[in-house]
Amino acid sequence: MASPNPKEIVAEIPTYIRVFSDGTVERPRETPFVPPSIDDPQTGVSSKDIVISQNPLVSARIYLPKLTTINQVPILVFFHGGGFFFESAFSQLYHHHFNTFVSQTNCIVVSVEYRLAPEHPLPACYLDCWEALKWVASHSSENSPINAEQWLISHGNFQRVFIGGDSAGGNIVHNIAMRAGTEPLPCGVKLLGAIFAHPYFCSSYPIGSEPVTGHEQSLPYVVWDFVYPSVPGGIDNPMVNPVAPGAPSLAELGCSKIIVCVASEDKLRDRGVWYYEAVKKSGWKGDLELFEENGEDHVYHIFHPESENATKLIKRLGLFLNE
Template sequence: MASTNPKEIVAELPTYIRVFSDGTVERPRETPFVPPSIHDPLTGVSSKDIIISQTPPVSARIYLPKLPPTTLQDHPQKFPILVYFHGGGFFFESAFSQLYHRYFNIFVSQTNVIVVSVEYRLAPEHPLPACYHDCWDALKWVASHSTQNNAAANEDPWLIFHGNFQRIFIGGDSAGGNIVHKVAMRAGAEPSPCDVKILGAIFSHPYFCSSNPIGSEAVTGREQSLPYLVWDFVYPSAPGGIDNPMVNPLAPGAPSLEGLGCSKIVVCVASEDKLRDRGVWYFEGVKRSGWQGELELFEEQGEDHVYHIFHPDSEKAMKLIKFLRLFLHE
């Protein structure tokens, strides 16, 4: 007997995601999940997965640089900590994906930092602002390791023994860069978790938008452009729509960027990226805001959106990684 309720597509962003009438979701562009590894054979970097919270479900993959054989338990080597939020439009990709696992093995081997790559809840199953709360909770969990007395029940020894809590950074690419903005603004408005302050923030090809076009953005048909469609898909109830301060941080009435809660910022853009002008727009907005800190813009010519994630061992990706190494250590 034929089903009276055939499975139909009820929402989609073509080639990226399909939502079906039975509640199932397909993400055709998502790369496969891969397990963590102790002593990656190519880089020597170790990784493992940890649970940050059961309710809501928040987890992470932690990466530890290769330790020299002379490291002593009494005087363990300390590394800066980068709490990272992956890209994927808030609705696909993962801290556990092959794409990000390969990137961070290379990145950590070149930068000598601990990376906590956060697995936050995705839309549409969990519409925004769920991911913002998850990433703030992940930052709080990392900060809880700053003293033995603060550490949570699910404490991690890599952070306790090897984390330098004077050098905490947040970073993210694309939608993850948008999350960096939200977390940094919250850090500037609320008491620091466990008195741990964010030293710096890395915005890699950040996703922002607004109803007013800028730079090379199309004036007509904007409501059918991918940045518009993504925002409506992941946060359909957003007050103000595409001019909500979470996606348009320069909207009238948005909190001043002067309140960003960190001391150093770098905004990374690529000349061929459709989001390039938004990254520069954000950089200029921070510059005009009166924010007191070190602000840098890194632009790569001839490259497209998140080229460094897709091709982490390429010459231009290595150039960016070396730049970020200086940002994280100086």
């Protein structure tokens, strides 16, 4: 006899996510979670998991390089990719990447675990990531937060605070940098720079090499509808289309330096260049750089952090953080 309430798929992005009638969600592409580690045997990097906020729950994995002296190093607050609906700061993929990245760049990374859609539609992730950045900034005062993190107090250089993210995380970087342009961070902390790695943007019209026919069925378009179905303006909301009519000027980006990283084989490559050109034309006063790698696809440096081209990109980002 058939079940009176069969479990049916009510929404999906094939191979990425399925939402069922009973509220359960499957994320087939998500990599397994792994624990943090003190003194990683390959890199010497230490990591631990921390709680930033209880309501809503925002947490992070913080990474500390192997320090030979009690020195202050740059702080990178990082927002992971995954279309706003999968992956994690605690996943094997990002943990492996950051052990390699931190050992080569000599910075503290606070990799934020923000709430995911569809259980928590946007703008939840933007709110969580802003709270995380504020929490980090609050450590620069003698009156640190109640849940203060000693690694930040002892080793963080609050003159060198950065944000960064890949793919959807690069979109979050844009939205956090725009907010930082109009809203002060605690203790007078200024955001020094922003790293956009293969950032996710979209619009109602195709650009560059994007196909003209079927644009509304393309993955970037479908993802936005899935993660933020109620957003005013849809795919031309300024959060995803920074040059939409009525969007705030990119001249308001609240940092002093930006690097936009793209890869020649990435379907989001032209959007990254589009964003770089839009910032350049906006009158924004900071230092702006475009870094392109030929022959590589989307977030190659996250998937293969020890590869030759990933090593090249990480070295460039190390200079960006430390120069």
